[in-house]
């Protein structure tokens with residue numbers, strides 16, 4: 001690792017203040033998810049639902065204190081998979097390694113090095129690359145993303161996070177303010193202390209003060225490391241939605257979608273559902289809609305999204321061999337089915353999150369689809385059951401598919417209902433993954 005391929009000031013920051021702040025002992029009781037690494041969702045979005053994660057290689061570039069590496073390694077624990085962690089900060093790596101040790105994970109390879117050295121590292125190609133909160137701290141984010149691309153497999157994809165410019169408006173004012181106040185100050189700790197002193201005394205009219213309740217509160221939740229990361233970073237840039245798409249195109253990559261359960265943030269209808277303007281907005285190109293939503297919302301601090309080398313990576317409803325399954329939702333499909341049958345005219349309203357309500361568009365056969373939707377049967381098998389149950393009505397797979405499509409679309413827009421191929425083994429749920437780890441420490 002030569003200092004020409006990373007910024008020394010950035011390395012020093014993460015040696016002194018590993019970020020995010022993590023306690024390895026917390027692993028004994030809790031598995032911490034990362035929005036980009038829900039592997040069932042990654043499979044659905046980026047691998048057409050066909051990825052069984054066997055022989056799978058993932059790179060976590062700028063892995064920090066280990067969030068993504070640990071979540072990936074835990075989900076892939078019993079598969080033939082390798083996770084490679086890379087970071088310039090040894091202090092951050094040590095925390096990540098301790099976390100892996102507490103969990104008893106041995107499927108991570110640890111490398112101290114710079115993203116920009118990847119093309120020369122001879123570490124093979126990866127099916128998936130995570131790079132979360134790192135590219136915007138490089139002198140050239142484009143050079144960083146191109147270096148990642150150089151080790152991405154032919155059908156590989158990346159989960160990236162970069163800062164959002166609109167949401168961080170007040171943070172950049174604070175950074176400018178702290179540069180003026182801390183000018184000539186050599187001690188990192190004094191710069192942090194000055195920042196904390198100032199925040200306490202800010203008037204109510206200050207833009208950061210006005211918007212503080214909307215910020216992710218890293219300066220509170222991550223102690224001095226959070227204060228440094230948010231207000232004192234020497235190398236930090238952010239992207240608007242149009243800039244984001246320009247960045248991706250510059251590197252010759254295809255945008256896939258935003259991360260799990262964050263797509264609603266980029267939909268104007270989330271904020272303007274009852275506005276008379278909605279009819280006009282929904283006719284606009286999707287990317288224009290995302291840009292409008294970002295400006296309307298005002299609080300998108302980060303953009304977490306997937307890119308791929310190739311197009312058309314999402315599993316398709318038209319492939320009847322695919323299995324529809326609910327992701328991280330405990331929905332009793334059979335009783336919902338009975339309810340629908342008893343009250344065919346009543347709307348079913350589901351609430352995937354406090355920001356979203358889905359009024360389920362119900363087709364003629366929706367109650368039957370729900371009756372047989374068990375996360376194991378393919379669409380073909382579900383349809384076969386329905387055809388048998390509806391007797392000689394002559395209903396075809398095409399009829400059933402077009403009947404189900406709007407229901408699927410609504411549930412899929414909220415990332416509730418996904419698809420996978422029968423060859424893809426489902427990922428264990430959180431309780432199943434944490435239970436053996438917690439058991440080791442019970443009574444200790």
Ligand SMILES: C[S@@+](CC[C@H](N)C(=O)[O-])C[C@H]1O[C@@H](n2cnc3c(N)ncnc32)[C@H](O)[C@@H]1O
Nearest residue numbers: 006014062063064087088089114115132133134
């Ligand atoms: C804000 S932290 C994010 C950590 C982690 N990705 C996460 O999301 O929790 C940025 C990380 O990028 C690392 N980093 C910065 N420049 C790097 C480079 N050129 N190569 C590898 N890692 C780098 C830092 O050491 C730090 O751990």
